[in-house]
Amino acid sequence: MKTRIAGLAFAASIFAMPAMAADTANIWVRADGSNFMPRIVDAFNKAHENQIKLDIIPNAEIIPKYGAAAAGGTAPDALSLDLIYTPAFSAAGQLEDITDWAKSLPYFASLSPAHVKTGTYKGRIYGLPFSADSSVLIWNKKLFKQAGLDPEKGPANWAEIEADAEKVNALGGDIKGFYFSGNCGGCNIFTFTPLIWASGGDILAEDGAKATLDSPQLRGAIDLYRSMVKKDLVPAGAQTDTGSNFFAAFAAGNIGISPSGAFAIGALNTQYPDVDYGVTFLPGKDGGWSSFAGGDNFVVTKGTTKLAVVKEFLDFAYSLEGQTILAKYGSLPVRGDIAKEALKDLDPRYQIAAEAMAKGRTPYSVVFNDLINSANGPWTQMVNEVFFGDDVDGAIANAQETMQSIIDQAPQK
Amino acid sequence: MTTIAATSAPARPRKLVGAGRRQWIGLLYVAPAVALVVVFFIIPLGMTAWMSLHNWPLMGEHSYIGLDNYWAILHDTRFWNALRFTGLYTVVVTIAIFAVAFPLALFIERPRRLTGFYRTSFFMPAVIGFASASLLWSWLLNVDSGLFSPAAFDLGLTGKKFNLLATFQPAFWSIIAMVVWKVAGFTMIILMTGLQSIPTDLQEAAMIDGAGPFARFRAITLPLMRRTLALALILSVAGSILAFDQFYIILRGGPRNQTLTAVYWIFNQSFVSFKLGYGAALSMILLAILVALSTFQLWLLRKPEGVD
Known part of the structure; x- marks a missing residue:
């Protein structure tokens, strides 16, 4: 067992290379997001001075890998995490409390309620919606x-x-x-x-x-x-x-x-x-x-030094441009107030799914x-x-x- | 390592001059092997033991809890069930492997036409990894797109496609068949070397004394193969007790969790429930069981040879 953990930590350390410049944040996503995540990261990197370095991890391995990396101090700065795991990760004390920042967002009230609910642990917010299904x-x-x-x-x-x-x-x-x-x-x-x-x-x-x-x-x-x-x-x-x-x-x-x-x-x-x-x-x-209402919550590793970059990236993902990119490549929009606009040029069948998302439920x-x-x-x-x-x-x-x-x-x- | 230590040891009492230096050189020679064992076995083992004394979640802080994990194991009925299933699997699969490997070994032991071909074909599955073999068989066993069920259906043997993996008995025996297919060739080679090391004059002498083939097998072949049998048996038992891949990949521990092995349970506790400390404690228990079993087998199969 121990060798397996060591192996994982080693693999994780390869993925989480030390940042070249002070303004590059490392982000992980599970393989389910391999369609839309690289697109939105590319769009962000082109338009911003700060950069995001993305690693795509197999679905089944992202949890143990992140745990091992966190234990070894090589965890990514942020993670797009299957939302149902947010309570467990928050309870483990692994995530940064982003309550104040989240509540300062002007569109906070129109973020997917299912995501925000699972992202909240004991009244504090540790995760915000990123992708939706x-x-x-x-x-x-x-x-x-x-x-x-x-x-x-x-x-x-x-x-x-x-x-x-x-x-x-x-x-x-x-x-x-x-x-x-x-x-x-x-x-x-x-x-x-x-x-x-x-x-x-x-x-x-x-x-x-x-x-x-x-x-x-x-x-x-x-x-x-x-x-x-x-x-x-x-x-x-x-x-x-x-x-x-x-x-x-x-x-x-x-x-x-x-x-x-x-x-x-x-x-x-x-x-x-x-x-x-x-x-x-x-x-x-x-x-x-x-x-x-499923999908991923965006969570930040406790103690990361790249908080500013991570916030900048999430801000971009929540913009109309970001939401449109996500929708085009397979995720539903997570901002209710601009969902219709982000989906307007896409397959009309998405509208049903978006409506289902808005009123969907998620066990906690x-x-x-x-x-x-x-x-x-x-x-x-x-x-x-x-x-x-x-x-x-x-x-x-x-x-x-x-x-x-x-x-x-x-x-x- | 023990052989190196044994050969360098007798030099000491005979020649005292330079003994110290000689010892250092000896140490130097074994250093790489020692380093490998320390880094890849002793240290991980020590860490596992250390972790087993903690409440050690995959994420977050760990805390020392003494022997609590071990007490918890006493009440962990699902672990003991898994262990019982592992025992059943080990007994069945070991008998099945030997039942297939021994006749194969007898068949290919002496050179005859096409022996090389047979040896290679029987041995071939052994070079496939367990994970890849499991993936292959999980397709072969698939009820809709596989080989066995659709073939049986198309040949009219079954009225409708029979899902081999849906109930315990067919699923269990499918796994046994897959493991025998994969491992028997390897056991066959081990047994073959044992057979070939028996001097032919012994067999001939017995034949002259009027012993039939069965008597020769029982009185000469089997006793003289004791060491080889011990090796094959220990490899098979240890491998079976640590079984995981095939049950994880083909059955996911199903149907209805009836094929959860001990290692599978350790994996679940560590990486599904995120309880690394508890998983470490389970690993230590399994290690103790394995060491005890192997020691017992060695004792069982070696003692009479000392008498000889």
Whole structure:
């Protein structure tokens, strides 16, 4: 174990080269941002004397790598961090308190509320919104047409999801009605919990202090998925998909409906221009909708000497020019007041995702990784068991108990 | 290292003149090896032990907590479950590897037509890394786009595509098959060198005495291969107890966390839950178990040879 840590620290020290001039700040981003981040950094570097040096780190490695680098004193000056980790990082005392600066921004009130909420720890602000991604439902218009459905109308409640999926599935062959990654905690918190939220339920309460899995809304959403699995509307591979097929399954063009994210709009348009798809909200049982407001928070390493450069860069990212660059290359705007303007020349389907983002929700927890994202955590285990297993009640009860005990054992600082 | 120390030691009592200098030269000779061991083993080991006595998060301040991590392990049922699964896996996979490697070794031991070809093909998978082999098999085992399930379906063996990785038994045996495919060739080579070191006249003498092939195998081949078997066994057991890659890459510890190994649990505690101190304590426990097991195996397989 120790050698692994040493190795990481060594790798990190290569990335975080000492700055050449006093006015170069080093920033890390996870690979999800590899499309828009280099563009905005380039634009900033061209227009400013102060410079940003960007490093792109694989998604799964950015957390341990940052931790090791911070321990070794070679952490970057700032980091674009998956927003759900902000509470944990803040709790660890690793981040700079930027409350005063944040509140001095004239547009502070119109910054994405989901980001600001996760960026706030014990009343102080440690993270500000940088990039945004919301969960939505996408459907394949071509398959809808073939199945005799209205290709311009996506499903608006659970019964319609199942009925439409069934019709598409009836086309037969390799074509399936519905797809979800059945063994992926992160994918399902992103796309499955909005179904629960939109119906009035939740899985965590009181700022993440209580797990509330035992609800009729969760049970109802589970029954929807189980019924589709039972009717064979879902490819067999879904049961063991740990997320690698989350986007690819729909992109191949054989899936009628799939819950996905705003990122899919950019990815489909650029990589799969042949797929004709529609975007709608993730609905509740009898209508209504909700969304998971995801993306990255911008956080500053505690004690960095480049605070001025970092602030200058974030200011630029929040300008109309910055927000437009982000939107063009795959992130939703994070400033509500200029979102419409930043998106006006882009694919109109972004508007749905932007609206979903504005009213989206984000669970708050300092142990999010343990509870939800970990491939071996209670949430991942539960979704797999309840969608495909025999003992739904037992699986829910077990997950409820495990999640609560993880929450209770979390360091109280 | 022990051999170097052993050869330089007897020189001392016989010749006292220049003994000091000789010792220094001896030290100089072993210095690079010592330095490597110290830098890459002793220091990391010491740091792991030191970390295991702390509440050491991945980020933020660490604090000394004495043996609390070790007490916590006592109540960590998921670690003991992982250890139990690791034990099961080790026993099954070791038997499976030997069951395949021994016949292969007997088959390729003596030169015959195409022996070189067989040896190379059997050994080939051993040169692939565990991670790459796991990636290859995770594709082969994929139910939608892989090889086995679609092939069985297309041949009409199964009514619909069977997801091998969805339930415990098929998933577990798929991993066993993959590991045997990957490791048996290596064990085969070790066993082959053991077989070849047995003098043929012994076998011939036994044959003249009227011993059948099975009796010769039991009374001559096996006892004379004790050391080789010990080596192969220890390598296989130690490797299996430290298993991680295949379960991480192919199964993610699933289905439903039933294939979490001990190392996988240590990885999770350290890099998913960010509890490095606790992960270090788990590593120390695993190290102790491994040392104990290896010592036991050495004792088990070496003692009768001392009697010989």
